[in-house]
Amino acid sequence: xxxxxxxxxxxxxxxxxxxxxxxxxxxxxxxxxxxxxxxxxxxxxxxxxxxxxxxxxxxxxxxxxxxxxxxxxxxxxxxxxxxxxxxxxxxxxxxxxxxxxxxxxxxxxxxxxxxxxxxxxxxxxxxxxxxxxxxxxxxxxxxxxxxxxxxxxxxxxxxxxxxxxxxxxxxxxxxxxxxxxxxxxxxxxxxxxxxxxxxxxxxxxxxxxxxxxxxx
Numbered sequence: 001x002x003x004x005x006x007x008x009x010x011x012x013x014x015x016x017x018x019x020x021x022x023x024x025x026x027x028x029x030x031x032x033x034x035x036x037x038x039x040x041x042x043x044x045x046x047x048x049x050x051x052x053x054x055x056x057x058x059x060x061x062x063x064x065x066x067x068x069x070x071x072x073x074x075x076x077x078x079x080x081x082x083x084x085x086x087x088x089x090x091x092x093x094x095x096x097x098x099x100x101x102x103x104x105x106x107x108x109x110x111x112x113x114x115x116x117x118x119x120x121x122x123x124x125x126x127x128x129x130x131x132x133x134x135x136x137x138x139x140x141x142x143x144x145x146x147x148x149x150x151x152x153x154x155x156x157x158x159x160x161x162x163x164x165x166x167x168x169x170x171x172x173x174x175x176x177x178x179x180x181x182x183x184x185x186x187x188x189x190x191x192x193x194x195x196x197x198x199x200x201x202x203x204x205x206x207x208x209x210x211x212x213x214x215x216x
Contacts, residue, residue, distance in 0.1 A: 001125050002026075003147070003189065004044060008035040010100050013063040014191055015041055016149060017050070020123035024049040027123045030077075031056045031142070031149055032191060033067035036104065042074065052077050056120060056127075057110075058151025058191060059139040060085035062096045069108055078111035080120065082131060085138025086110075088166060114140070132179065134172025135160030141179070147187035148198075154179070154188060156196040159207045176211035 002022055006015045015038070019028035028050035033041065045052060052075035057065055060081060068079050081089060088095075089107060096104045114120060116131035120142065127142040132153040139160070142149040152160035153175060162169040184199025201208050 001122070001144075001146075005189065005195075006038075006041050006044075008033070008038065008041070009063040009066065011063040012192060014189070014193075015067075016189060017041060017045060018122055019048070019050050020125070022048060025051060027051050027053050029054045029056055029122050030071055030075075032058055032064040032151065033071045034062070034064040035066050036070060038067045038070060045075075053122065054120070055079040056142060056149075057081045058142065058149060058153075059136045060089035060092070061136060061152070062092045062099065062104075064151070064191060065089065065092060065107060066096065066104065069105075072108070072111075080112045080114050081110040082115065082129075082138030082140050083113045084131075084133065085136055088136050088138070116140075130179065132175035133168060134162055134175045135164070135167055137166050137168075137171075139175075143182070143186070146185075147189055148182070150188055150190050152191040154201065154205075154208075155190040155193050156188070156201070157205055159205070160191075173211060176208055177214075180208065180212055 002019045004017045013034040016031040020026045114129045118129045127144045130141040135152040186198040
């Protein structure tokens with residue numbers, strides 16, 4: 001499995017392309033296409049002639065979903081979202097205007113909804129959906145055998161903000177306590193910033209350390 005990170009949007013969000021290999025024609029998915037300019041993403045995909053099978057979204061904040069319809073139009077693939085983030089998805093034009101003063105059209109509805117415990121797969125690699133609300137009501141982590149895409153739930157050294165509309169500090173605390181069962185060797189690919197491992201975060205991320213102590 002190959003994973004390539006692209007930093008997109010004025011808020012420096014991570015968009016990922018997962019592919020079964022770097023061979024021409026390999027199957028691929030796009031995770032969190034968070035800008036209307038995805039030239040670098042598309043160039044990488046088209047240079048390898050990847051067959052894009054799906055768009056998986058970790059949550060619906062505008063800096064993670066702005067390019068969803070562009071992706072669907074170009075590759076004719078379904079887009080996935082947790083249903084609890086539908087309201088955030090629908091607010092994309094308003095939130096985009098608020099944060100980066102850009103006018104955009106409303107997004108079309110997601111094609112599929114995934115829920116806690118569901119699985120999605122790419123070329124036989126299975127990812128389990130962990131519903132991890134806190135940063136947004138429908139935030140999820142996609143957890144595979146060796147790595148997890150954590151969106152804005154868990155970053156290197158910190159966690160997602162809980163002072164935004166529809167965010168919940170209590171829900172974030174519960175989500176962090178729940179993911180403490182993850183293996184320390186799991187590589188973490190977050191929605192912003194560099195990758196890390198869960199073991200490093202368990203030891204050094206003060207939010208996870210607080211969760212492990214049962215809160216403060």
